Amino acid sequence: MRAADDADFSAFVAASARRLLRGAYLITGDLAEAEDLLQTALERAYRRWPSIRQKDVPEAYVRKIIVTAAIDAGRRRKFSSAPLNEEQLPGLPDAAVERLPGRTALLSCVRELPPGQRAVLVLRYFDDLTETETARVLGCSVGTVKSQHARAMARLRALLPRQPDGSMT
Amino acid sequence: VSTSIDSELRAVFQEASEFVQPRPGLAESVRLATRRHRRRMAVAIAVVLVVAGSSYLLTAHRQSSPAASHDRPRELLTLPAYYQVQQLAVAGPYLYVLAGEDGEPGSALSAYDRATGRLIHRVSIPAAPSALAVGPGGLVWLSFYPDQNGGPSGTWLLSPDLRLRSSDPNVAQSPIVPVSRTTAFAVTQYGLVTVRMPAPGQPGHASQQVDPGTSIGPGQNTAPGVWAGMLDGRLVAQVTNGYGFDSHLVIAGQPSHTFGGSTLYQAGSVTSTGSSLWVEMFAVRNSYADSSGPLVRLNGQLRPTTPESVRSSAVLTRTENVWSAGNTVWAATAAPGHSLVCFAAGSQIGPVTTLPVSGQVAALAATPDTVYVTTTPRHTDDNFSVTSYPVPGACH
Numbered sequence: 001m002r003a004a005d006d007a008d009f010s011a012f013v014a015a016s017a018r019r020l021l022r023g024a025y026l027i028t029g030d031l032a033e034a035e036d037l038l039q040t041a042l043e044r045a046y047r048r049w050p051s052i053r054q055k056d057v058p059e060a061y062v063r064k065i066i067v068t069a070a071i072d073a074g075r076r077r078k079f080s081s082a083p084l085n086e087e088q089l090p091g092l093p094d095a096a097v098e099r100l101p102g103r104t105a106l107l108s109c110v111r112e113l114p115p116g117q118r119a120v121l122v123l124r125y126f127d128d129l130t131e132t133e134t135a136r137v138l139g140c141s142v143g144t145v146k147s148q149h150a151r152a153m154a155r156l157r158a159l160l161p162r163q164p165d166g167s168m169t
Numbered sequence: 170v171s172t173s174i175d176s177e178l179r180a181v182f183q184e185a186s187e188f189v190q191p192r193p194g195l196a197e198s199v200r201l202a203t204r205r206h207r208r209r210m211a212v213a214i215a216v217v218l219v220v221a222g223s224s225y226l227l228t229a230h231r232q233s234s235p236a237a238s239h240d241r242p243r244e245l246l247t248l249p250a251y252y253q254v255q256q257l258a259v260a261g262p263y264l265y266v267l268a269g270e271d272g273e274p275g276s277a278l279s280a281y282d283r284a285t286g287r288l289i290h291r292v293s294i295p296a297a298p299s300a301l302a303v304g305p306g307g308l309v310w311l312s313f314y315p316d317q318n319g320g321p322s323g324t325w326l327l328s329p330d331l332r333l334r335s336s337d338p339n340v341a342q343s344p345i346v347p348v349s350r351t352t353a354f355a356v357t358q359y360g361l362v363t364v365r366m367p368a369p370g371q372p373g374h375a376s377q378q379v380d381p382g383t384s385i386g387p388g389q390n391t392a393p394g395v396w397a398g399m400l401d402g403r404l405v406a407q408v409t410n411g412y413g414f415d416s417h418l419v420i421a422g423q424p425s426h427t428f429g430g431s432t433l434y435q436a437g438s439v440t441s442t443g444s445s446l447w448v449e450m451f452a453v454r455n456s457y458a459d460s461s462g463p464l465v466r467l468n469g470q471l472r473p474t475t476p477e478s479v480r481s482s483a484v485l486t487r488t489e490n491v492w493s494a495g496n497t498v499w500a501a502t503a504a505p506g507h508s509l510v511c512f513a514a515g516s517q518i519g520p521v522t523t524l525p526v527s528g529q530v531a532a533l534a535a536t537p538d539t540v541y542v543t544t545t546p547r548h549t550d551d552n553f554s555v556t557s558y559p560v561p562g563a564c565h
Contacts (some may be wrong), residue, residue, distance in 0.1 A: 006200075013196040022186035035192060042199040068253070072545065106174075106181050125175065126182040132297050132314060139253035139269055142299055142343065143395040147437060150409050150416045151451055154435060156174060 009049050015040065017051045019127075020066060027070040028094045029111050037073075041065035064137045068122070071115045071138075109159040117152035120145055184555040215339040220333065242525060245541065246286035247501035247554040252277070254553045257534035259283060260303040261329055264534065264541055267301050278311060280331045281540070283557070290331040296320030304347020308369060314341035324375065326351065326366040336368040337375030344397040346404060354421075356397045356406045360384045362422050384481075386424040398441040401469035405446065407436055418448065418471055428471040437462060442514055444469060447498050449488040461487040461503040466514075476518045484510055484521055497564045500528035507544060509533075511564035522561045537565070 017038065024034035041062045045052055052058045110118060116138070125133045131149075135142045179350040185240045192198070201557065218437040248254065251270050258265040264283035275297050277363050279291040297320070307329035314322040322341040327334040342355035342364060360383035367373035395416065396407040404421040417430030418439065429436035429450065437449040451462035464485045465475045479485055483504065490501040496515040501508060509526040513519030528544035531553070540558050 010196040013191075013199070017191040017195055018189065021191050022189045025189050026182055030440050034189075038191065039199065039202065042195070043203050045523070046199050072547075073204065106177055107185055110178070110181075121178060122182065125178040126186070130559075132299075136269065136297050139255055141255060142297070146395055146409060147416060150435065151437070153174060154451075160174075164254050 005053065005105070007048055008053055009046060012058050016062070017042075020062055023063065023122055023126055024066045024070060025124055026079070027067065027115065027119050033073065034070075037069050038062075040069065042082045043107070063127070064139070067119050067137055068139065071119055073115075105160065106156070108124065109156050112159060113152050113155060119147050120148045121152050124149065222420065242556055242558045245283070245555045245557045246281055246288075246387075247552050249334075252553060254532045254555070255298065256301050256421055257532040257541055257543060257555065258301060258303050258309075259534040259536055259539075259541060260309075261307045263289065263329055264308070265296055265301070265303065265309065265557065268553070269297075270402055276313075278309075278327075278331065280329070281555075283539070286555075292327070294330050296322065299341050299343035300345040302345045302353070304348055304350065304353065306350040308347070308350055310345045310347055312342040312345060324364065326364070326369055327483060328369040333370030334536055335369050335373070335375070337364070337366060337377075340375075344395070344406075346397050346399065354380075354397070354404055356383070356385065356408075356421070358403075361404060383421045384424045385419045385421055386427070396439045398439070398446075399443070400441055400446055400471075401444050402468075405441070405471070407439055416444065418467070420471065426471050428467055428473075434462075436486070438490040440498070442492045442493045442496060442498065445474070445514070446471070447491050447493065447514070449491050449500075461489045464488040464491060464500060478521075479512075479519050482521050486522075490530065490533075492533050492535060494540070495537040497535065497537065497560060499533055499535055501533070508544070509540075511561065512538070513564050519563050519565075522563045524558055524561070526556075526558075535560070 020041075021034055021038050024037045025031055028034050028037070044065055045058060045062050047152045052061050110121060113121070119138065120134060124131075125139055129137065131142050131145050135145045138145065174532040216309055245264070248266065248268055252332070252482050254268050255267060255276065256267040258267075260343070262283060264281045266279045266281065267276060268279070276294045277291050278294060278298075278520070280289040281287060282289055289374055294311065294313050295430045296313040296315050298311060298313045300310065302310045304310055309329065309331065310324070310326040311327065322339050324337040324340055324342055324345075325334045326336075341551045342362075345353045345355055347353040349367050350435065351368055353364050357379075359379060361380045363378050367375070367377045383404075385408055392530045395409065398405060400420070405418055406421055407416065407418050409416045415430045416435040416437070418428045418436050420426040429448070434450045436452050439446060439448050448465050448467060449462050465473050465480055466479065468474045483506045484502050485500060487503040488500045489503055492499040493514070496513055497511055498514045499509065499511050502510060508528060509524045509530050510521050524540070526542055526544060528547065530542055531545045532543045533540060538560055540560055541555050542558065543553055543555050546553060553562040
């Protein structure tokens with residue numbers, strides 16, 4: 001690989017790694033696993049870097065590998081995953097901690113979802129992708145994204161505890 | 170409520186991942202790992218070459234093996250590296266594979282000889298596909314619209330071998346239900362639209378016309394685009410509201426005829442066997458992280474008429490996806506050891522039969538005799554492939 005490509009790859013990692021790692025963590029709920037996924041995805045990207053760089057879509061490429069692998073891994077341990085809790089949220093600022101009871105409940109509910117549905121929510125609400133973009137990342141049709149999203153939101157509505165006034169936490 | 174959950178999800182995702190930082194020296198660690206990987210690959214390739222050479226020498230004097238038997242599973246084709254199968258379709262002598270390449274814009278539609286697995290022709294799609302359907306005459310309808318990498322919208326009508334096409338630029342449809350060689354219905358929030366295309370290879374423009382009296386329900390907050398098909402000669406569409414909730418089925422032009430959409434059950438995967446629909450339902454009160462649900466049969470009025478043998482099947486209560494070909498219904502399930510099952514759904518409902526498929530079914534297409542299946546590869550680096558299985562006699 002040429003020195004310019006190498007430098008470009010380093011710049012890409014510096015600019016995108018944190019965002020990609022955060023997304024991977026939100027899907028897997030396990031920081032070590034998210035780090036492994038990011039490392040593996042970046043290795044694949046590095047092997048094809050001149051081509052990927054030319055197409056100008058390296059972040060989309062790496063995100064797709066991460067999400068696919070995270071969903072596969074999640075399916076394999078479908079029945080053994082534990083809900084995310086406060087102890088897995090180190091370093092939150094005080095203001096965020098004060099809001100945690102309601103949001104922890106929401107996060108726990110998100111962790112109850114199947115990995116595919118969880119990925120749809122993370123891509124839509126953390127990465128801010130459109131339905132079409134989400135479909136591209138997941139390698140499925142827009143219709144599948146819509147139905148996965150519908151299922152996820154419906155299940156969240158069912159799982160979220162209700163306040164005495166009927167609203168959700 | 171949905172808007173509230175939307176904004177809460179955005180906030181909670183930001184907060185919950187705020188502390189996450191990549192390891193220092195990540196780029197360098199990737200480079201080192203890649204060099205190690207290349208060294209391992211070089212050794213592995215050398216070993217394979219030695220083994221292959223030895224095998225060739227041992228078997229060179231034998232006659233070539235007979236053609237693969239068609240009465241057993243057969244890996245028909247393997248896709249190029251980095252291609253992920255999105256949908257399969259089958260018609261006439263062709264197996265169609267719609268696949269996107271990892272990280273590359275657009276997708277590709279390939280026609281393979283379904284007897285030999287030989288690639289006949291491949292067309293690149295300049296944006297994300299939104300609908301693929303094979304209609305009368307074996308003509309292939311394809312719609313696409315821009316993804317994160319941009320690209321155009323459009324609808325193509327292709328010859329069966331994909332070598333000729335006509336196009337309707339700037340308009341994408343989802344879903345498409347072909348009704349003649351060059352005419353199809355598309356579902357919009359305002360009802361059905363009749364799309365007429367020039368024959369493949371012919372110049373000219375497409376025409377589109379909204380069909381009056383084909384409402385699929387209140388226009389506001391109605392979002393079609395999941396599934397549509399024919400039931401007893403009428404078009405049924407699967408629609409949701411604008412937030413993706415309330416997934417239900419509705420007969421076009423008879424918006425009071427609906428099924429699903431309550432908080433207790435929503436419509437998931439759907440297929441039509443002509444006079445019946447088979448629908449995988451999901452209950453929203455279920456607090457388990459399981460994306461499967463029971464399979465129900467609907468009649469021409471969208472009323473449930475599920476046979477007892479289906480209702481009581483422990484395997485079919487965990488249906489994830491459903492397809493059909495002729496009178497055979499196929500279901501991918503989450504039941505352990507039953508990734509793919511089939512049963513006859515004619516005048517008599519046959520026994521549920523399990524196929525020897527391992528892994529999660531990613532895509533399926535079937536004829537009355539053969540089913541073509543792609544499963545999600547176990548490892549990210551593995552290529553997608555398509556395997557053909559003869560349809561078990563009990564499923565005819």
